[in-house]
Amino acid sequence: MSAERRGLIFQLLGIAAAFAILVIWLVTADLTETERQTLDPATILKYTQQHLEITLISAVIVLLIAIPLGILLTRPSVRKAAPAVRAVANFGQAAPAIGVIVLLAFWLGFGARTAIVSLVIYAILPVLSNTIVGLQQVDQRLVEAGRGIGMSQLAVLFKIELPLAVPVMLAGIRTALVLLVGTATLATFINGGGLGILITTGVNLNLNVVLIAGSLLVALLALTIDWVGRLVEQLARPKGLS
Amino acid sequence: MGDFIGERYRQILFASWQHFSLVVQCLILATVIAVLIAVLVYRNKTLAGIANSISAVGLTVPSFALIGLLIVPFGFGVTPAVIVVTFFAALPILRNAIVGLNNIEPTVVESARGIGMSRFKTLFAVEIPIAWPVILTGVRISAQMVMGVAAVVAFALGPGLGGFIFSGLSRLGGANSLESVVTGVVGVVILALILDLILLGIGRLTTPRGIRV
Amino acid sequence: MSDPKISSTSEPSGNVTGASIMLEEVTKTYPGQKKSAVGGLTLEIPAGSIVMFVGPSGCGKTTTLKMINRLIEPTSGQIVINGEDVTGMNGDELRRRIGYVIQAGGLFPHMTVATNIAMVPKMLGWSKEKIAARVDELLELVSLDPELYRDRFPKELSGGQQQRVGVARALAADPPVLLMDEPFGAVDPITRQRLQDELLNIQSEVQKTIVCVTHDFDEAVKLGDWIAIFNEGAQLEQYDSPERILANPASEFVENFIGSGAGLKQLTLTRVNEVELLGTVTTTPGKRASDVLSQIQGAGRKFAVVLDSRGRPLRRLDRRQLSRAEIIEGTYDPDLPVVGEQATLNDALDTMLVASAESAIVTGPRDVFKGLITVQTVMEAIAAANASMDQDHEAPVGLNSGAINVVDIEQGSSSGESA
Numbered sequence: 001m002s003a004e005r006r007g008l009i010f011q012l013l014g015i016a017a018a019f020a021i022l023v024i025w026l027v028t029a030d031l032t033e034t035e036r037q038t039l040d041p042a043t044i045l046k047y048t049q050q051h052l053e054i055t056l057i058s059a060v061i062v063l064l065i066a067i068p069l070g071i072l073l074t075r076p077s078v079r080k081a082a083p084a085v086r087a088v089a090n091f092g093q094a095a096p097a098i099g100v101i102v103l104l105a106f107w108l109g110f111g112a113r114t115a116i117v118s119l120v121i122y123a124i125l126p127v128l129s130n131t132i133v134g135l136q137q138v139d140q141r142l143v144e145a146g147r148g149i150g151m152s153q154l155a156v157l158f159k160i161e162l163p164l165a166v167p168v169m170l171a172g173i174r175t176a177l178v179l180l181v182g183t184a185t186l187a188t189f190i191n192g193g194g195l196g197i198l199i200t201t202g203v204n205l206n207l208n209v210v211l212i213a214g215s216l217l218v219a220l221l222a223l224t225i226d227w228v229g230r231l232v233e234q235l236a237r238p239k240g241l242s
Numbered sequence: 243m244g245d246f247i248g249e250r251y252r253q254i255l256f257a258s259w260q261h262f263s264l265v266v267q268c269l270i271l272a273t274v275i276a277v278l279i280a281v282l283v284y285r286n287k288t289l290a291g292i293a294n295s296i297s298a299v300g301l302t303v304p305s306f307a308l309i310g311l312l313i314v315p316f317g318f319g320v321t322p323a324v325i326v327v328t329f330f331a332a333l334p335i336l337r338n339a340i341v342g343l344n345n346i347e348p349t350v351v352e353s354a355r356g357i358g359m360s361r362f363k364t365l366f367a368v369e370i371p372i373a374w375p376v377i378l379t380g381v382r383i384s385a386q387m388v389m390g391v392a393a394v395v396a397f398a399l400g401p402g403l404g405g406f407i408f409s410g411l412s413r414l415g416g417a418n419s420l421e422s423v424v425t426g427v428v429g430v431v432i433l434a435l436i437l438d439l440i441l442l443g444i445g446r447l448t449t450p451r452g453i454r455v
Numbered sequence: 456m457s458d459p460k461i462s463s464t465s466e467p468s469g470n471v472t473g474a475s476i477m478l479e480e481v482t483k484t485y486p487g488q489k490k491s492a493v494g495g496l497t498l499e500i501p502a503g504s505i506v507m508f509v510g511p512s513g514c515g516k517t518t519t520l521k522m523i524n525r526l527i528e529p530t531s532g533q534i535v536i537n538g539e540d541v542t543g544m545n546g547d548e549l550r551r552r553i554g555y556v557i558q559a560g561g562l563f564p565h566m567t568v569a570t571n572i573a574m575v576p577k578m579l580g581w582s583k584e585k586i587a588a589r590v591d592e593l594l595e596l597v598s599l600d601p602e603l604y605r606d607r608f609p610k611e612l613s614g615g616q617q618q619r620v621g622v623a624r625a626l627a628a629d630p631p632v633l634l635m636d637e638p639f640g641a642v643d644p645i646t647r648q649r650l651q652d653e654l655l656n657i658q659s660e661v662q663k664t665i666v667c668v669t670h671d672f673d674e675a676v677k678l679g680d681w682i683a684i685f686n687e688g689a690q691l692e693q694y695d696s697p698e699r700i701l702a703n704p705a706s707e708f709v710e711n712f713i714g715s716g717a718g719l720k721q722l723t724l725t726r727v728n729e730v731e732l733l734g735t736v737t738t739t740p741g742k743r744a745s746d747v748l749s750q751i752q753g754a755g756r757k758f759a760v761v762l763d764s765r766g767r768p769l770r771r772l773d774r775r776q777l778s779r780a781e782i783i784e785g786t787y788d789p790d791l792p793v794v795g796e797q798a799t800l801n802d803a804l805d806t807m808l809v810a811s812a813e814s815a816i817v818t819g820p821r822d823v824f825k826g827l828i829t830v831q832t833v834m835e836a837i838a839a840a841n842a843s844m845d846q847d848h849e850a851p852v853g854l855n856s857g858a859i860n861v862v863d864i865e866q867g868s869s870s871g872e873s874a
Contacts, residue, residue: 002293007295010295011299021778030846033380071428073425075313081363094386094389094390094431094435095390095427095430095431096389096390096393096394096404096407096426096427096436097390097394097403097405098393098394098407098408099393099423099426099430100427101426102407102410102411102414103420103423103427103430105411105413105423106420106423138578140562141557141559141561141845142564144557144561145555145557145561145562146563147526148524148526148550148555148557148561148634149548149549149550149551149554149574149575149624150547150549150550150551150552150553150554150623151547151574151578152576153549155578156380159563160563162315163565164563164564164565178301178302181304182279182302182303182304182305182306183304185304185306185392186306189411190411192408196306198260198431199306199307199310202310203310203313203397203583208314211311211313212311214307214310214311215306215307215308215310215311216311217708218301218304218306218307218310219302219304219307219308219311222302222303222304222307223303226299226302230256238564238565239260239608240565240566240567240608240609240610241564241565241610242563
């Protein structure tokens with residue numbers, strides 16, 4: 001527990017330090033006019049906002065699809081369908097993200113909407129499979145104890161199964177979020193916005209400062225999201241579970 | 243689609259082979275590096291903790307961002323591709339290797355030392371073989387992940403099937419652009435499947451019979 | 456200084472609050488299986504008694520138990536509780552009126568002890584104050600200090616304590632019927648014995664109807680007013696009092712199940728509260744040791760028993776310890792040989808042997824000190840018990856009408872007819 005707390009503090013300090021170094025370097029570096037324009041704070045803020053928007057909208061959609069689906073697939077009547085659904089989700093993740101994004105662009109056109117759809121496809125698996133695993137690992141005797149003292153099936157689900165599955169589910173959600181932040185970088189290839197544009201611009205116009213700044217910002221954003229996820233995991237873990 | 247493949251099957255086969263061999267070579271390199279690091283750190287709780295944190299943090303870094311960073315010092319081509327793929331491949335293997343080595347019953351190691359095996363002999367004859375299934379699971383996770391990463395490194399002009407995706411993207415709407423992207427995506431998925439089967443087979447062959455499940 | 460207490464019996468004091476249960480030709484057949492898990496079972500469970508279901512694993516005893524609260528729905532037949540047919544009513548509502556205890560308590564690990572116990576009262580819509588008061592009352596009943604245990608999580612309790620909380624949770628809404636499924640299967644033998652004693656103490660206070668599944672015949676003999684021995688398909692082999700099952704096994708199956716130690720099992724039939732206990736000098740922490748020493752010398756005892764403010768034994772102090780001490784200490788000795796007054800002589804003997812002591816301390820409800828039992832008392836009681844057997848009584852009804860598993864009808868009929 002305390003080791004996890006310490007890890008959280010280190011991660012936050014590391015992110016803050018890296019960000020500070022990046023800012024100092026950008027402020028003091030000798031930038032060309034184009035570089036200065038591309039790295040204008042307001043512009044970067046805009047890209048970051050877009051990036052987070054794509055990520056969070058996709059995340060919400062992923063949760064809305066994957067959690068109810070996961071719950072459904074652990075109910076006795078449909079349990080048999082679980083392996084098949086998981087295989088499909090697995091396949092969705094085996095396909096390269098960049099390929100999925102580009103393929104969907106053929107069908108749905110360029111833009112943030114397409115990016116979000118492909119991100120959702122890509123990030124469903126971790127949430128879905130962790131919801132299923134989290135619910136499956138709940139001791140069946142506790143479920144029976146709940147039924148035995150007169151709780152309805154719905155009450156057992158919400159008061160016993162889901163709370164006990166929370167740690168595993170949150171781990172899956174964090175994995176999905178990190179995947180989403182990283183993959184959202186690729187949205188720029190179909191004009192979906194986000195910080196990825198700094199990387200492609202840096203490469204295309206041969207602006208190394210922009211390339212480095214963009215890459216570092218994306219990495220730091222991913223680490224920050226990961227940090228938030230870990231924090232939530234710690235805070236939301238039901239008391240009484242070791 | 244048929245025409246597209248028919249006309250370019252040599253090119254596709256070559257790109258697939260390049261993709262596959264990039265992934266496999268990087269996987270081998272990554273396994274060696276990761277197991278080596280694991281062997282060095284697993285007995286020390288602090289070091290093992292640090293290695294695990296690096297693995298976790300490293301996996302959070304988006305592959306596209308790492309490619310961007312590596313283009314600056316190494317330019318375009320094979321070098322940044324190999325570094326990125328190896329880096330990401332090593333992380334899950336490192337984590338699993340530490341877990342695998344730490345989960346060995348202390349009594350087993352003790353009795354190996356007790357019958358006079360040296361530290362090295364114990365490691366190679368006892369510890370790594372017992373931890374091997376767990377390590378190999380890490381290799382399989384890595385393999386699936388870096389197949390996709392290897393597609394993204396085509397952006398840095400690395401070899402492989404990713405080229406089909408990016409070239410389709412750059413000519414979007416043009417002749418054969420969709421065919422090109424589909425070839426890239428389906429090719430990567432097929433390669434991932436083939437590699438997973440091969441790794442499963444290797445697992446069968448190299449897991450000591452006594453600890454097979 | 457309290458007087459030495461001498462107690463020989465403790466008759467059930469409260470009124471019977473349990474309800475009678477009647478299973479009428481209850482059958483459970485699982486789809487795709489030819490043989491019924493339970494075949495046409497008719498069983499009467501008298502109000503306020505403890506009925507033990509025993510039998511080999513897979514014999515259908517647990518299925519039968521779970522059909523009483525309809526965790527498993529019977530394929531056919533009726534379940535009547537207190538004259539009311541409950542076969543058709545809402546299962547969840549039914550289960551809120553029936554206590555249910557499983558192995559290791561089945562406590563919800565993410566809820567505190569108090570929240571666990573409060574589950575059913577909450578569902579029944581009790582007020583907060585009433586629930587809080589009830590939780591404390593129940594913790595007292597199962598000998599756990601509410602102040603100390605109310606806000607703990609299950610993982611912070613020992614196995615035995617978890618089991619007690621499980622019993623408290625089952626009793627929360629004061630249900631007339633308590634179902635227990637291998638309740639003491641997950642704890643060590645000494646703890647199991649204490650939990651059994653405690654259950655009997657609680658039962659003497661609450662007088663519920665308890666149906667309990669076990670695979671341990673000794674446990675059945677110790678706890679049960681009536682024992683139902685099942686064979687495969689929940690075929691009743693014998694349904695009678697422990698004494699008469701031991702004396703007259705109805706079939707070879709029962710004989711084999713009881714085992715060859717049936718003679719010694721008489722030890723399990725006599726309880727500590729049925730023999731005469733010895734008094735001793737008791738004291739409380741803070742008293743002067745020299746006073747106590749002179750008292751035990753005067754009474755010709757070897758040691759004094761230290762009790763806490765609620766009369767619960769803490770430790771024993773012999774003459775040497777007393778002569779060394781100035782003030783009586785109040786620390787608790789976990790190795791103190793203690794048996795409940797509901798314990799069997801078998802348990803008492805066990806406890807003394809484990810502790811290498813000639814005597815054991817006997818406690819009554821809520822762990823209050825009652826007296827001492829010695830090896831000699833046990834020996835004399837065995838001799839007496841062997842001399843007097845055979846009393847007349849009416850056994851409750853139990854038989855398989857056996858619509859499906861016809862083979863065993865004859866054997867499965869009640870031995871009550873032969874009484």
